[in-house]
Amino acid sequence: MMEQVNLYFSGKRAKLLEELKDFIRIPSVSTSPDFRKEMFRCAQHVAGLLHQAGLEHVKEFSAGGYPIVYGDWLYAPGCPTVLVYGHYDVQPAEPLELWQSPPFQPEIRDEKLFGRGASDNKGQIFLHIKTIEALLELTGRLPFNIKFCIEGEEEIGSPGLSPFLQANQDLLQADLAVISDTAMLGENQPAVCYALRGLLGVQIDVRGPATDLPSGSIYGGAVQNPIHALVHLLSSMRNDNGRIAVKGFYDEVLPVPEQERKALAGLPFRDSDLVKRLNAPELFGEEGYTTLERAWIRPTLEINGIHGGGEGGQTIIPSTAHAHVTCRLVPDQNPQVIFNRLAKHIQEHTPPGVEVTVTAEDPGHKPYMTPINHPAIRLAAEAYENVYGVPCHWIRAGGSIPVVETLADLFDIPVVLMGFGLPDGNVHGPNEYFSLQNFDKGFRTLCFYWLRLKDCL
Amino acid sequence: MMEQVNLYFSGKRAKLLEELKDFIRIPSVSTSPDFRKEMFRCAQHVAGLLHQAGLEHVKEFSAGGYPIVYGDWLYAPGCPTVLVYGHYDVQPAEPLELWQSPPFQPEIRDEKLFGRGASDNKGQIFLHIKTIEALLELTGRLPFNIKFCIEGEEEIGSPGLSPFLQANQDLLQADLAVISDTAMLGENQPAVCYALRGLLGVQIDVRGPATDLPSGSIYGGAVQNPIHALVHLLSSMRNDNGRIAVKGFYDEVLPVPEQERKALAGLPFRDSDLVKRLNAPELFGEEGYTTLERAWIRPTLEINGIHGGGEGGQTIIPSTAHAHVTCRLVPDQNPQVIFNRLAKHIQEHTPPGVEVTVTAEDPGHKPYMTPINHPAIRLAAEAYENVYGVPCHWIRAGGSIPVVETLADLFDIPVVLMGFGLPDGNVHGPNEYFSLQNFDKGFRTLCFYWLRLKDCL
Numbered sequence: 001m002m003e004q005v006n007l008y009f010s011g012k013r014a015k016l017l018e019e020l021k022d023f024i025r026i027p028s029v030s031t032s033p034d035f036r037k038e039m040f041r042c043a044q045h046v047a048g049l050l051h052q053a054g055l056e057h058v059k060e061f062s063a064g065g066y067p068i069v070y071g072d073w074l075y076a077p078g079c080p081t082v083l084v085y086g087h088y089d090v091q092p093a094e095p096l097e098l099w100q101s102p103p104f105q106p107e108i109r110d111e112k113l114f115g116r117g118a119s120d121n122k123g124q125i126f127l128h129i130k131t132i133e134a135l136l137e138l139t140g141r142l143p144f145n146i147k148f149c150i151e152g153e154e155e156i157g158s159p160g161l162s163p164f165l166q167a168n169q170d171l172l173q174a175d176l177a178v179i180s181d182t183a184m185l186g187e188n189q190p191a192v193c194y195a196l197r198g199l200l201g202v203q204i205d206v207r208g209p210a211t212d213l214p215s216g217s218i219y220g221g222a223v224q225n226p227i228h229a230l231v232h233l234l235s236s237m238r239n240d241n242g243r244i245a246v247k248g249f250y251d252e253v254l255p256v257p258e259q260e261r262k263a264l265a266g267l268p269f270r271d272s273d274l275v276k277r278l279n280a281p282e283l284f285g286e287e288g289y290t291t292l293e294r295a296w297i298r299p300t301l302e303i304n305g306i307h308g309g310g311e312g313g314q315t316i317i318p319s320t321a322h323a324h325v326t327c328r329l330v331p332d333q334n335p336q337v338i339f340n341r342l343a344k345h346i347q348e349h350t351p352p353g354v355e356v357t358v359t360a361e362d363p364g365h366k367p368y369m370t371p372i373n374h375p376a377i378r379l380a381a382e383a384y385e386n387v388y389g390v391p392c393h394w395i396r397a398g399g400s401i402p403v404v405e406t407l408a409d410l411f412d413i414p415v416v417l418m419g420f421g422l423p424d425g426n427v428h429g430p431n432e433y434f435s436l437q438n439f440d441k442g443f444r445t446l447c448f449y450w451l452r453l454k455d456c457l
Numbered sequence: 458m459m460e461q462v463n464l465y466f467s468g469k470r471a472k473l474l475e476e477l478k479d480f481i482r483i484p485s486v487s488t489s490p491d492f493r494k495e496m497f498r499c500a501q502h503v504a505g506l507l508h509q510a511g512l513e514h515v516k517e518f519s520a521g522g523y524p525i526v527y528g529d530w531l532y533a534p535g536c537p538t539v540l541v542y543g544h545y546d547v548q549p550a551e552p553l554e555l556w557q558s559p560p561f562q563p564e565i566r567d568e569k570l571f572g573r574g575a576s577d578n579k580g581q582i583f584l585h586i587k588t589i590e591a592l593l594e595l596t597g598r599l600p601f602n603i604k605f606c607i608e609g610e611e612e613i614g615s616p617g618l619s620p621f622l623q624a625n626q627d628l629l630q631a632d633l634a635v636i637s638d639t640a641m642l643g644e645n646q647p648a649v650c651y652a653l654r655g656l657l658g659v660q661i662d663v664r665g666p667a668t669d670l671p672s673g674s675i676y677g678g679a680v681q682n683p684i685h686a687l688v689h690l691l692s693s694m695r696n697d698n699g700r701i702a703v704k705g706f707y708d709e710v711l712p713v714p715e716q717e718r719k720a721l722a723g724l725p726f727r728d729s730d731l732v733k734r735l736n737a738p739e740l741f742g743e744e745g746y747t748t749l750e751r752a753w754i755r756p757t758l759e760i761n762g763i764h765g766g767g768e769g770g771q772t773i774i775p776s777t778a779h780a781h782v783t784c785r786l787v788p789d790q791n792p793q794v795i796f797n798r799l800a801k802h803i804q805e806h807t808p809p810g811v812e813v814t815v816t817a818e819d820p821g822h823k824p825y826m827t828p829i830n831h832p833a834i835r836l837a838a839e840a841y842e843n844v845y846g847v848p849c850h851w852i853r854a855g856g857s858i859p860v861v862e863t864l865a866d867l868f869d870i871p872v873v874l875m876g877f878g879l880p881d882g883n884v885h886g887p888n889e890y891f892s893l894q895n896f897d898k899g900f901r902t903l904c905f906y907w908l909r910l911k912d913c914l
Contacts, residue, residue, distance in 0.1 A: 031769065098668070157770065183674065197673060201770055210736035211555070211886045215759045216654060216856020217640065218731070218880060220785050221699075221751035224741035227760040227780075228695060235692035238685060240808065242678075274675070279667035284681035284810030294678035302672045303684040304773050305766030312488070313614070313658055313818055314761050315783045316885070321763065323684075326772045328677050351697065353741030361770055399673020399772075423675055428773065429668040 001139075005447040008134050013440070016130055017113065020439075021106040023049070023088075023122050024115040030066060030089035030156050039089065039152055043067035046088045046150050049126070053133035055148060061168070065160040066152030070171070073136070074145045080457035081145040083174035083413075085403050086125025086181065087154035090117035091428045098430035112433040120427040123434035124180035124420050124442070125150055131446040143454040147174060151403070154181075157201070157362060158402040165406055175457050176376050177407045178449075180442070182397050182419030183427070185267060187435065190384035190445070191393040192377060193417035195296070195369045198329030199400040200338050201361035204346065206230045206321045208354045212309075213317045224353025226321040227308040233356065234323060236349045237301055237342075242286035242294075244301045244327075246345040252332045256297045264292045267393055277424050296396035300328045301342075328398060335364025365400045371414050375456035380418040383449040387441050418449070458596075462904040465591050470897070474570065477583050477896075478563040480506070480545075481572040487523060487546035487613050496609055499545050500524035503607050506583070510590035512605060518625070522617040523609030527628070530593070531602045537914035538602040540631035540870075542860050543582030543638065544611035547574035548885045555887035569890040577884040580891035581637035581877050581899070582607055588903040600911040604631060608860070611638075614658075614819065615859040622863055632914050633833050634864045635906075637899075639854050639876030640884070642724060644892065647841035647902070648850035649834060650874035652753070653825045655786030656857040657795050658818035661803065663687045663778045665811045669766070670774045681810025683778040684765040690813065691780060693806045694758055694799075699743040699751075701758045701784075703802040709789045713754045721749045724850055734881050753853035757785045758799075785855060792821025822857045828871050832913035837875040840906040844898050875906070 009016075028042035029035040043060050050058045050071035060067035066089065074081075093103035093116045101107040106115035113123065128148070135142055149172060151161050165172055182193040208226040213219040239245050271283055271291050285294035294300075308321030327338055343358045350356045370377060372394065381392035397417070404415050420442035426432040466473075485499035486492040500517050507515045507528030517524035523546065531538075550560035550573045558564040563572035570580065585605070592599055606629060608618050622629055639650040665683040670676040696702050728740055728748050742751035751757075765778030784795055800815045807813045827834060829851065838849035854874070861872050877899035883889040 031771075197677075199673075199772070201772070203770075208737055211883075213735070214856060214885050215757070215761060215783055216656075216785060216854065217884075218749065218752040218855055219735075220654075220759055220855045221755055221757040222731070222740055222742045222748045222855075223735060223737055224739075225759050227763050228691070231688040231691040231760065231763070232695075232697075234685070234688040238689075240689075274679070278670070278676075278680060280665055280680055280810065281812050282681075282810050283679055284808070285679045291679045292675065295675040298678055300672070300678040302677055302682050302772075302774055303688065303766070304672060304771050305768060305775070306684050306688070306763050306778065307768055308764075309760070309762030309781070311762060311764055313660075313781060314488075315656070315658070315759075316761050317759055318762070324766070324770060326672055328673060351741070353737065353739050355738050397673065398675055398677045398679075399671060426668070427674070428671045 001451055002444070002448060004138055005134060005444060008138060009443050020113065020123060020126050023126055024106040024117050025104055027104045028089050028117070028152065029092050030153055031092050039066045042088050043069055043152055049129050050148055053129050054136040061164060063160050063164060068152070068161065068164050069150045070148065072145070072147040073142055076142060076145045079144045079454060080175040081147060081173065082453065083147045083149060083172060083177045083407070084128050085177060085179045086128060086150045087121045087152065088125070088150055089152040089155050090120065090122070091155050095430065100431055108436070111436045113436060113439065114431055114433045116432055118432050118434035119421040119425040120432065121154065121181050123439065127420065127442045127446055128180060131443055131450060134447060135450055142450070144457070147172060159362065161403055162406045165410055169410065174411060174413060176413055177415045179401065179404065179415060179417055180419050181401055182417045183421040183423045183425065184419055185269065185393045185395055187422060188388060188390060189268060189393060190388045190390070191395040192380045193395050193397045193419060194372045195396040196367065196400050196404055197398055198333060198335060198365045198367035200327040200329060200335040200364040202325045202339065202342060203359045203361065204230065204233065204323045204325060205357045206354050207319065209317065209319055212319050215315045215317050219317055223317060224351060225317045226354050227318060229351045229354040230308065230321040230323055232351050233346055233349055234303055237345065242284065244299070246301070246342055248341045249299065249338065252334065253299060254331045261293065263394065264296070265290060267292065267395065295398040297330055299330050299333055302326055329367050331367045331369060333367060335366065339364065365402050365405050368404050368408060370417065374414040376453060377414060377416050379449060379452055379456050380416050383445045384418070386448055387445040458908055459901070459905060461595055462591060462901060465595055466900050473587055477570065477580060480579050480583055481563040481574050482561055484561045485546050485574070485609065486549050487610055488549050496523045496546065500526055500609055503545050506586050507605055510586050511593040518621060520617050520621060525609070525618065525621050526607045527605065529602070529604040530599055533599060533602045536601045536911065537632040538604060538630065539910065540604045540606060540629060540634045540864070541585050542634060542636045543585060543607045544578045544609065545582070545607055546609040546612050547577065547579070548612050552887065557888055565893070568893045570893060570896065571888060571890045573889055575889050575891035576878040576882040577889065578611065578638050580896065584877065584899045584903055585637060588900060588907060591904060592907055599907070601914070604629060616819065618860055619863045622867055626867065631868060631870060633870055634872045636858065636861065636872060636874055637876050638858055639874050640878040640880045640882065641876060642726065642850045642852055643880060645845060645847060646725060646850060647845045647847070648852040649837045650852055650854045650876060651827045651829045652853040653857050653861055654855055655790060655792060655822045655824035657784040657786060657792040657821040659782045659796065659799060660816045660818065661687065661690065661780045661782060662814045663811050664776065666774065666776055669776050672772045672774050676774055680774060681808060682774045683811050684775060686808045686811040687765065687778040687780055689808050690803055690806055691760055694802065699741065701756070703758070703799055705798045706756065706795065709791065709794070710756060711788045718750065720851065721753070722747060724749065724852065752855040754787055756787050756790055759783055786824050788824045788826060790824060792823065796821070822859050822862050825861050825865060827874065831871040833910060834871060834873050836906060836909055836913050837873050840902045841875070843905055844902040
């Protein structure tokens with residue numbers, strides 16, 4: 001059967017790439033209202049792709065935000081059901097001047113397809129749709145039922161997804177979820193991801209005098225400067241050795257078994273490669289942990305944005321200052337508990353002369369670990385190994401995929417995280433790309449996976 | 458003679474206010490290129506005012522930036538020469554929504570003339586021009602020579618002024634400078650200002666990874682976050698008690714005589730009034746000093762602006778982070794010396810994983826003290842007391858007026874700082890106003906001053 005798949009793919013490759021380019025050409029940036037029209041256009045486009053693949057009940061569900069596109073094939077009664085999740089929205093492309101080719105004019109260079117969303121997540125969800133299309137064309141049927149759920153708000157934290165899933169549990173009910181929204185370990189280093197960190201987003205707003213003041217006059221030195229107060233607060237949250245200094249921050253962090261740390265240490269990953277790739281002066285992180293441990297098994301607190309006062313050479317004391325902070329959480333940290341401790345820390349460390357407001361962005365997301373011994377998850381590794389011809393790695397991811405936690409909570413099903421992106425694929429940055437090697441092998445890996453999946457469920 | 462002045466003013470008041478409104482209507486914002494045309498229009502307008510006043514050799518000098526408007530009356534040979542300095546440029550008016558009436562549509566409410574520049578500096582330089590016009594009309598002559606130098610770049614640090622003065626020393630040569638660009642102590646509390654703080658502006662740029670990175674993936678926790686590095690650096694510059702923690706920062710600060718501190722303590726100034734006016738939670742400043750001491754006799758280090766990462770809820774580790782810092786300096790601090798110490802502090806406190814660039818904006822400005830016993834300066838107090846009918850206060854100012862240092866350095870002449878603004882006149886903020894009481898009394902105070910000045914030089 002894989003021979004037929006290979007033949008099919010060889011014949012269609014050029015056309016498929018053109019189709020993927022069309023998908024990428026739609027600037028479906030969910031973070032800015034400027035692209036609202038394009039977002040709806042993209043949802044329609046996704047619905048069209050599902051139709052074309054042979055899926056039924058295709059529908060754009062909308063509950064205020066951007067549509068969630070659904071489609072299914074349910075002609076395997078008595079057989080298990082797979083839920084495929086993906087997202088059609090992309091990160092903003094700015095700063096545009098750093099792109100070698102325009103972000104929404106996809107271009108192939110050096111065996112890479114460049115464009116915003118090429119890897120995250122259009123390229124990968126496209127592979128899912130197209131492999132199902134292929135199997136339906138080649139065999140007229142699937143050995144299982146399948147449901148697609150493709151949302152448009154992943155890059156803004158999936159606010160509408162969890163309510164949608166809860167309100168439509170019967171429709172979405174499945175025995176297994178498969179998601180390709182993670183990265184492999186490197187070029188030709190396929191990897192199944194077995195753990196995601198959780199997420200807590202917090203906005204910190206500092207208010208001082210009612211209006212901006214000149215830093216001379218009788219103000220400079222006599223009133224608290226909200227930026228000073230903010231940097232004092234933020235600085236107090238982390239020690240020089242990279243440890244988070246918020247009381248109780250690590251209280252629920254489960255120790256990672258020595259065996260797992262050994263396995264991580266054995267992965268073909270080198271700090272020097274990362275430094276080079278990032279063009280950063282050097283790496284830095286929590287004392288006592290390796291880079292992969294810092295990124296995968298340890299929680300973090302990062303300041304994502306800070307703003308106060310003018311951008312030029314103004315000599316003011318600003319009225320307000322603002323920061324956005326996110327914590328990446330690991331088992332068994334709970335976003336609400338961590339928020340409370342962070343709020344308490346801020347309350348206790350607020351300098352005189354200002355008022356500080358701390359707001360959690362949403363309930364946050366709990367960290368997630370998948371049952372690594374589930375046959376459907378082992379099968380993912382087998383599929384990779386069969387197509388890539390190298391051993392599959394078992395990795396964690398430092399990020400969060402909000403839907404994973406919801407799916408696991410709601411349906412209590414295993415979630416297979418088999419990504420085809422690359423760590424240096426510039427996801428979220430300029431010059432995002434999808435490696436054509438992974439486009440080709442990803443197609444075959446997924447087909448291999450679908451063809452064997454029935455035996456695992 | 459003052460009787461004639463009063464009569465003259467009574468007859469002209471309404472017309473003068475209309476003329477001042479016309480001046481304010483020109484949005485001469487020097488900080489933004491959007492107002493470039495208006496800046497040149499305003500310079501022409503000032504030249505017109507000088508002409509109309511009876512001044513000669515009126516000329517708009519331009520050396521790349523916005524014009525410096527000059528005009529003189531030199532028909533008192535053998536008599537001393539006074540240089541009047543002012544500026545026609547104004548601060549940006551944003552945020553516009555906070556203005557009760559549009560910033561460039563001046564409006565009188567509650568005996569106050571509202572409008573951007575009403576106080577800083579259009580209203581005050583207008584008084585200077587109009588008092589000279591009055592005396593020339595009333596008496597046909599002045600008992601001294603006078604030169605006006607009105608620039609258009611004060612709000613952007615007067616970059617062109619010092620070179621202009623140096624290049625035109627003969628033209629500008631004077632025995633005394635008079636400037637009305639400071640505030641009184643309060644409503645009906647006239648004050649001569651005898652000291653200005655100096656200024657050092659510094660830009661701090663932190664660079665980490667070459668591009669913004671997702672805070673998940675394998676980055677979050679594994680690379681230094683430039684915002685963390687920046688808040689760490691900035692936080693290290695000031696202690697919790699408000700002392701600047703840069704080594705050597707206070708080394709050259711001259712102790713202030715106990716007598717002067719007593720005099721400052723005796724001024725009719727209350728912390729509670731300031732808190733109320735600013736609508737700030739409370740005041741804050743260096744331990745061991747009163748509010749006025751903190752603002753006038755002590756140096757400061759203020760963060761005027763900080764920027765890094767996104768403004769929304771992005772979950773990135775930004776590539777760079779930036780801050781603008783200014784130090785207000787007191788005798789005998791030197792901007793260059795303080796810059797070197799600040800740069801050294803930053804170098805010594807830079808955390809691993811980032812590169813930091815520190816740039817001084819320009820040579821900075823030295824602090825200034827005027828010879829308070831000079832008869833022309835004592836006369837300023839006498840003029841205030843005569844017109845306002847209350848004792849004149851002797852105050853310092855927490856800000857800098859770059860030209861003062863240059864004039865004192867270049868011509869070695871005393872500088873009289875007699876302002877008619879109010880501390881709550883919202884200079885640089887929304888709803889700037891010029892009190893009509895000070896418009897009226899300011900006119901008479903200046904006439905009194907001009908009429909007696911000859912005896913003091």
